[in-house]
Amino acid sequence: MRHWILLLIAAAALAGAGRPVSHQDIWKMKRLGEAAVSPDGKWLVYAVTEPDYDPAKTAADLWLMPADGSSPARRLTNTRGAESDIAFSPDGKQIAFTARREGDEAPQVYILPLDGGEARRVTSLPNGVSNPQWRPDGKALLFESAFDPIAMQRKERKWNARVYDTFPIRYWNAWLDEKRPHIFTLDLTSPSAKPVDLLDGAALASSRGFAGRFNPLAGGQALEAVWSPDGASVVFTAVVNLDELMYAETESHIFSVTASGGEPRLLTERGQSFASPRFSPKGELFAEHTRIPTRTRIYSLSRLARLSWPQPGKAVILTQAWDRSVSSFEFSLDGATIYIDAEDSGFDKIFSMPAAGGTPAPLLEVSRGGYTNPQATAYGLVAKYQTSAQPPELVQLKPGSNVHAYLTRLNLDQLRELDTPEPVHFWFTAKNGRRIHNLLILPPGHDPAKKYPIVIFPHGGPNSMSKDAFSTRWNSHLLASPGYFVLQTNYTGSTGFGEQFADGIERDVLRGPAQEILEAVNEAAKRYPSIDLTRQAAIGASYGGYLMNWLNGHTTQFKCFVNHAGAGNNESQYGTNDGGL
Template sequence: MSTSQEKRALTATDFQNIKAVSEPEFISEDTYSYVVTSVNADKEYESQVFVHHLTDNVHKQWTTGNHRNHTFRVSPNKEKAFFLSDRSGTSQIWLTDFNGGEAKKITTFPNGVFSPVWSNDGKSILFCSFLEKDDDITSLKELSKEEKQAKQKEQQTKPLVVDRLKYKSDARGFHDHSKVQIIQYDVTADTFHQLTSKDSDHHLVDLAPDNKHLIFAANLEEDADASLVSDLYLLELQSKEITKLTDSKGSYHNAKFSRDSKQIVVYGHEFEYAGATLTKLFLYDLKSKERKLLSGDWSIQPGDTMVGDMRLGNSETGPVWSSDNESIYFIGSDYGAVHLYETDLEGNLKTRYSNHNHLFGFSYHPETESFILGISHPTDPCNFYKLSADNTLEQLTDVNKSFINDVALSEPEEITFTSSDGLDIQGWLLRPYGFQEGKKYPFVLEVHGGPHAMYGQTFFHELQLLAARGYVVLYTNPRGSHGYGQDFVNGVRENYGKGDYQDLMEAVDYCIEQFSFIDETRLGVTGGSYGGFMTNWIVGHTNRFKAAVTQRSISNWLSFYGVSDIGFFFTKWEHGVNLMEDPTELWDISPLKYAENVETPLLILHGEKDYRCPIEQGEQLFITLKHLNKEVEFVRFPNANHELSRSGNPTLRVARLENICRWFEKYL
């Protein structure tokens, strides 16, 4: 295998030339909408809505401007459409005639709105917004730019009083006292009605086709601040009566009413294996109140757990009911790929679509029994395809044609080997740009985060960039990864730095043995989050790597417990103990303990606003290694959170990639 020299090598800035598509949504049997997200000339993200008419193959752009426009939904009678846009400064609902015309902003909520849906009669729109306890939704106004600046300035001179366990999150930063509430907008009367008001977050999940009920997810327990429960509730729209559907033992999400409004299907589990528990699929009869498990013997993980760095925008992953209410469609992660599955109401599972790639979203048309599929694979970032009822597949878009025609991309070679304790470990190897037989190449091992996630057959700019820079790149799914059943994903719990470390080192050994073009004297390793922990662990336990880059990492489980937005429960989940129960055990699995052993030159990359793996984790490691006169460097990214590598500021993303390449070029 050789890389074509007619195409140029990928660069660190090339992700800015890639269009990410998302949100396929059938409007009629021959029309669907979708969203394209890209980096504009100002080096900022923008998202635009398109409508594709299949009969004449015309793609009509519905929105313009340097804004984030998305969540486009056409009313049931096809007369009106709404979309979310931040063109006024905050994400609000904009309403327009579907046949054209100026869009009108219909919400002016200071904290913006999200999760809007049409009622089935097209008379109202339901949505969520963060509200303060005494907010009057009839008089709320979006803050002007000047008002926002004044509020931010006031917050900078005002102490933050914290009295809750869950007072911050990587996505929101420091929390205020607002809660997610569900609101109904009457399209004809142009009025708003607040449907929920308790001092808790109420997340709108689905609206019944008969418009009589909605489902929301919430934790309304007294100990909600210390609990991870997410229950489902049924709200009767006319009486506002609320009925609890689940029993406060687990976490439930993505519930969908059947088309006759008599049943719901829902994802969830009861934390049987803590954060490593496979998602289950349940059927709930609203009349009998009986709950039925459909996924009892399935080994797949419902939902999309694929790791990547170019998935901008959300897409439907299911569950979705068939037209006759006899089947349910959903996306599932399995063995390094993501497929479309179908189950009947007895849990008999079959694969509806699979092609060893990454199906990241879909839309289903009940009359034609067809699907719009969003698909990514390693040498094509994303496109939409139509899957007809007879299983014929037709490509609908070619959004990155010029990029693919211009840039050389490496096709991964799949590897599978058996670990020393009998587990089958799957991985992929990329050959470098301009590969020549008989030549030796430096090698980089990439370790994914999670740890309960999955590498696989999707486009990954960072991996392709390293191959473009002349490295053999290996990425694998060690124990703890999704896609290989419950026992496998649970295999890392209370086992950090042991079986997982073994899997990764044996993967490197396997590749060196199988591929003679790897220069075993020039090995590098990198990873982020859990992958950063593992990078830190590796350099503290072996000197075989000549360079390492640790990203948004964990170095000290003792402090992680108290500083991470998830530390107070994640520590117990993953290690079986928390700080107060056994600090010695947590110190024993902390890479910081082994700093004296580190001989590998280490680059530490960390976002300053990372609340998932806070920057003090990188600081501790840097100071310790520097104090020990080790070869180490620390790069801090301002205003960057845990999502820097995936959806962070485009300029900072480029800087991050260039620093990774700089370090490996220096030492490999």
């Protein structure tokens, strides 16, 4: 009980009167990776990276701890290379994960017994593997790997030119080639067993438009494959018309394929898009309904859907009337409740709803930081909690209570040394009639009797949201550390304020959002007279950089602009764009 901490007390403790934050503080803070809960809900395995400016000194390992935090965590691995894709075996005695260890050309699947012993490698595929999943009986694994139809030609040819006859040719900073994501299974009962390609020879997998879902953060394409409850088939996501990317909306669908392979069967209706299939403990199939491509709007909410299983049929959209977008979802251990994390009015929040349907309700009120990635345990919920000053930590939640308990304390002691003022949230009504939410970071050691410059920092996207969340790349407290106010405005087009608000940028791409940001500067100065309006700067990346170009051409109030990867010409952007319409 002594470990339970009121959110208000925790926020106050972490925002002390210490020194301003430095780049070294931000960069060297330990970074929490993914976490997995054992099937009985009693144990957690999570990944932690300990970064260093010298990559050779960076360490990343897995840790095991009771899900109630009753005893300290125990280190499971001790390597420099990172482990990811953690999956408990059905009996909870082993975990599978992916890692690139000595001798590996690419990440492979390893299995580690939790009662002691070394991890053993069970795959050796040239293009690496991802997303290992145990079959429900624990006797086989599925995983994903890239299939290269011209692997032999690639080795023999003496040239390395890239040949394309359709878009896309790249995704972000990675060139696309002939490789396509495939699903494999591996029998664990036979030491001599070889991986079986479930999509070998399938017309779907060889079609021009076939692809997985792109993940710019993790890299590569994902089919999001999961076992059916009886282990007789595999359900996965696939894009079906990627070759139409530059002139049509792409569609992603849910398919099933038998565990022995063959032609996949379409489970969802064409003309829509679905992703992230998951089976509940009750054996029901759920997924995210990501959009209706034929609808004439740029932005659509991601909604929770229950799919027909095992036969194809019409999906039931469970959150149709809820004006928020599903970021991820998880089930209670008995499958009766679904937990959703979603952006909401400047915060990441967790909501709960009956699996049979209903209106999602907030699990707890949030006034500082945000919660993501909820997972059910035998003791309640675990989730990631972070603030603009604090990198994510694992916390324990109890439904109906507005308190959390820290399960990890990776950076809390270090944060007490820093002056990281709690962000000020404020709203105002813009001249266009819209209610606009803002975050204002005060300079460290703020003295109301002094004057400070202000930096405006609109988010990119534009369908994204500024929030009280930690960033290594664009840390708001680091930006404020020289003695600046930092203003982040959730202009029209931002997510977390409803579908209409996010889609409202479609017909007013620059002028409207920019005017809201300029009005926000004046609103901030009314609240804090210590803002020096004669010293203003503006920074932005991607769409935020696009705004920098507009502001530079239409205003004279800024002394400085920083434009990172901002568009400057719509025609040339279309010709080089790898993200589609």
